[in-house]
Amino acid sequence: MSDEDLRICPNCGQENAAFTLRCIRCGQELEGLFELEGFDSAATPAEEQPDEVVTSAEILNSLENSPLLADADQPVDEEPEGLAEAHEQDNSHLYDPDWLERIRQRAKEEEDATGELAKGTIAMDDQRTQEGRKQVDEAFDEIMRRIREQNEREKVRRSHRIESDLVDENGDPEWLRRIRELHPKQEDDIEESKPSSTKDDLDDEWTEQELQELLRREIGLPEETSDKPGDEITTEINTAEPIDGELEPGQDQPIENSPDQEDETTPEPEFFHNIPEDDQPPIIESEKEQTSQELDVSKTKDAQTPTDDDMNPEEGSAPEETSAEEEPEETEEEKPGAVDKDADGPQETAEEPEDEDEKPELAEVPASTEAVLPDLLMLKAQRERAKVFSDIISQEGRRTIAVLHKTTSTGKLGRLVLGLLLILGVLGAILIGSPGAMELPSVMPAAAFTKNLEAITPEDSVLIVLDYLAATRHDIEPLAEKVLEILKEKGNQPRIVTSNPENLWLAGNILDVSQHPLEYVPGGILGYLASGIRVSPSWGELPMDQAFTGDPDLFAGVDQVILVSDSADFVRTWLEQVSPWRTRMKTSAITTAFSAPILLAYYDSGQLQGVVAGVADGGAFSINQRAFQVGMLLMTVVLLLGMIMKADEDAQKRTEEPEQ
Amino acid sequence: MKQRTPLVVAAISGFVMLAAFFFQPYTAPYLGLVLNWAIIISSVALLIAIASLLVTHIHFIIKGRKGFLYSIVLVIAFFITLGLGWYLGVDDPVYLAGIRTVLMPLENAVMALIALVLMSAAVKIFRVRGWSILTVTFGISALVFLFLNLGFLNFEGNPGMSKLVAVIQRLPVVGARGLLIGVALGALLMALRVLFGQEVEHE
Known part of the structure; x- marks a missing residue:
């Protein structure tokens, strides 16, 4: 397939086959699908495009009435009057009769049936071409709309970035970065670095004008002359209105250039942005020549200078101003003659022949505040940043942000x-x-637990359920150990079970496993529930029965259940799910002080016969509580110390504030 | 349909269990059987979880992922425990004492650290948070209950103070009751949502 058969997508530049309706890369609808041979749309002036729209009926009519397509016997020269009028009408409607001439020529050569068919096909193609042109227009409008939307988004994003980029990731404020950009090396390499850096920075920022140009090239429209700035281009640049007088050139302000100047210096449309100072070296030369008086005046006038927000982006001269502003040094260095052209502008008064000598010297000047001051005074935002800078310098050595958590050796x-x-x-x-x-004062739940325990007789069947972790064993095991001792003294042989694997080895701390075998109940609380509602089915044994070494019915004849658990949830579930199935059982609990408040509610309701919670209730069993007592005392002291220290700090702050 | 099937099965199971609780004399055998099924399924799920954990850590070791040394420790400890339990039996005193020797110091150390952290937090809370309703309430309530549990105050001879102390000590129970009521209402609503298919966890 030759290159002529390929169609280039106007959107992405992808080469597509001639018959492709849409771009294989971006899906863009391809226009001009069936063009008439010899029909050069690129040669059509843009202004005449509306006149190009010729209805298919007219074309077919013209083809039918064409003497070239008529019978061969009829001489071509003998045109009837009606046909001549039709010709005139066609000529008035069709901007380019070249295609018609070709058709005529072809009709002369092919005056057979095949030629007629070809003519009809060509007529259809022409009709489709008109439709394709409409599609081109629609696609163009769509692309332009997208470009505008993208431009608007870029504007918003940039404005956010300007506000948020006051301080970069290194902690350097924007003004400092700008001053650093004034480094001599950058001045020396300005010819090379600046255009590339500008383009690098704006690689992802297609301006509307650039996109328009690209689009025109792709779709074959004639390029718009530079002296006709596009009305639809919305500049993103803050185009400050020039200040009258000599102050204008000294400031790094957008310079208003005439379109002619732009044509001479920048044949291609420039990339625009709304951060005019970022990518260009400031004009320091003129600033150095300015007197302090001028600086004062510039401050005064700068206050009247519109800020970024005040700029009117719709001004027709905005793009030219910016383009000229972005390349002053570049054009001067590359084209010395450009100085003469710019000499009539106010800026050139400060950049006259001495510039050549001063530039290297000034480029070496470090970015002192004095030197850069006029630059920083250009815009309101810049002045504010300069003020922030001066504030920072004045606050150097002071702490401005309170440190909440300062880890010190103390x-x-x-x-x-x-x-x-x-x-x-x-x-x-x-x-x-x-x-x-x-x-300690007597606690009612603990007293009730003790009383219930004392009421147990050797004949009573007692079930002890273990469910606690090793972490809480010191809060539970002393109490459980005492309970087992009391039961042993009474001659009672309790049945001890657990569904917690951890208790299989923890039980060795409180009982002699050889004398009191510990049974494991699989399934956790579900296992207890299944045992609680246990009714042997008529069809056989339940799977759980296989797991027990002793009687599968855990609760058979049980009078007392003592839950040894550090989990209030376990006890709660037991009381709510298991106990209702065995109403004659009395339930009491040994738990931790942490779980006690939850379980005391069940004691109040009578579902628990008694609750003894941790070492705090160990007085009921004469447990050693000295370590517990010391720990509590230390906690109290530490808490008080924290409050006192805070009060002391507040008092010190109050005394320091009036002094300041 | 694919999503409704488990929903319908869950709802029917829930309603059957609920009915079984209400009609106990007749449904108790079936209820026990279903619970046995649930226990078996949960036990198998536990085995699968253990196998998954093991496979995951072995995978970490093979891939040499960061921290795979911990995976090596886990796998070795798992197989030692499994082997000893298999060989000695889970009721063997030596086996139980070995596990106890490892387990108890670890968990006790964690609890002791919690105590230290609480002490440090008690010092810092006022400095960091300042004086607010939350911190002041916390400080006062903590101090009051710490004093009461110290055992230094004995108001047995003073009935009025004894009653006051008893009332103060009932305050946690009051709060716990509020918590329990909230938990019960939440559980009831959640159960109803599950039963009527409003709460679909598998989605």
């Missing part, structure tokens, strides 16, 4: 002392002095 030491104090206190309480119980 803090670490205090934490170490705190930990050591706790450990020493607990160790001292355990090792020094005789063990004893605290004189």
Whole structure:
């Protein structure tokens, strides 16, 4: 397939087959699918495009009435009057009669049936071409709409970026980055670096004008002359209105160039952006020549200079202004003659012949605040940033943001002392002095538990259910151990079960497994529930029966159930799910102090016969509570210390504030 | 249909179980049987979970993923425990004592660390959060209950103070009752949503 048979997508540039309706890459509808041979749409002036629209009926009519397509016997020259009028009408409607001439020529050569068919096909093709042109127009409008939307989004994004980029990831404010950009190296390499950097920065930012040009090239429309700025181009540049007088050139302000100047210096449309200072070296030369008086005046006038927000992006001269602004040094260095052309502008008064000598020298000047000051005074935003800079300098060495968590060596030491104090206190309480119980007020649930335990007789069947973790064993095991001792003293042989695998090895701490075998109930709380509702079915044995070494019916004849659990949920589920199936059982619980508040509600309702919670209730069983007591005391002291220290800090702050 | 089938099965199962609880004399054998099924299924699920855990860590070791040394420790510990349990039996005192020796210090150390962290938090809470309703309430309530549990105060000779202390000690129970009521209402609503297909967890 030759190149002529390929169709280039106007959207992405992909080469497609001639018969392809849509681009194989981007899906763009391909226009001009069936063009008439010799019909050069690119040669059509844009202004005449509306006149190109010729209805198919007219074309077919013209073809039928054409003397060339008439009978061969009829001489071509003998045109009837009606046909001549039709010709005139066609000529008035069709902008390019070349195709018609070709048809006529062809008709002369092919005056047979095949030629007639070809003529009809060509007429159809022409009709389709007209439709294709409509599609081109629609596609063009669509592309333009998309470009505008993209442009608007870019504008919004840039404005956000400007606001958010005050400080970069390195903590450098924007003004500092700009000053760094004034480094001499950049000045030296301006010819090479600046255009590339500008393009690099804007690689992903297609301006509307550029896209329009690209589109025109792709669809074959004639290029718009530079002296006709596109009305639809919406510039993104802050085009500050020039300040009258000599102050304008010294400032790094958008310079208003005439379209002619732009033509001379920038034949191609420039990339525009709304951060005029980022990608261009400032004009320092003129600034150095300015006197302090001028600077003062510039400050005054700068206050009247419209800011970014005040710029009117719809101004026709905006693109030209920006393009000229972005390339002043470039054009001057590359084209010395350009200086003469720019000499009539106000800026050139500051960049006259001395520029050549001053430029290297000025480029080496470090980015001092004084040198860059006029540049920073250009826009309101810049002035604000300069003010921030001066504030930062004035606040140097001071802390401006309060540090909430400052880890110091003193803090670490205090934490170490705190930990050591706790450990020493607990160790001292355990090792020094005789063990004893605290004189705590009697707790009703604990007293009820003790009373219930004392009521157990040797004949009563007691079931002890273990369900606790090793982490809480010190809060539970002393109590459970005491209970087992009391039962043993009474001569009662409780049945001990667990559904928690961890209790299989923890049980060795509280009982002699050889004398009190521990049974495992599979299934957790479901296992207890299945045992609770256990009714042997008539068809045989349940699977759970196989798991028990003893009687599969856990609750057969059980009078008392003692739940040893650190989980309030386990006890709650037991009381709500299992106990209702065995109403004659009395249930009591040994739990942790953490779970006690939840379970006390069940004690109040009578579902629990008694609750003993942790070492705090160990007084009922004469458990040594000294370590517990010391721990509580230390916690109290630490809490009080925290409150006192905070109050002290607040008092100090209050005394310091009036002084400041 | 593909989504409705499990929904319908779950709803029917829930209603059957609910009915079984209401008509106990007749449905108790079936209820027990269903519970046995549930236990067996959950046990198999536990085995699958263990196998999945093991396979995952073996995969980590083979791939040399970051932290695979911990996976090696896990796999070795798993096989040692499994082998010893198989060889000695799960009721063997030596086997149980070995596991207890490893398990108890670990969990106790974690609990002790929690105590230290709580102490540190008690010091910092006022400095970090400042004086607010939350911190002041926390501080006062913590101090009151710590004092009461210290055992230094004994109001047995003072009936008025004893009653006051008893009332204060009932405050946690009041809060717990509120929690329980909320939990019960939430569970009821959730159960109804599950039964009527409003809560579809498998989606």
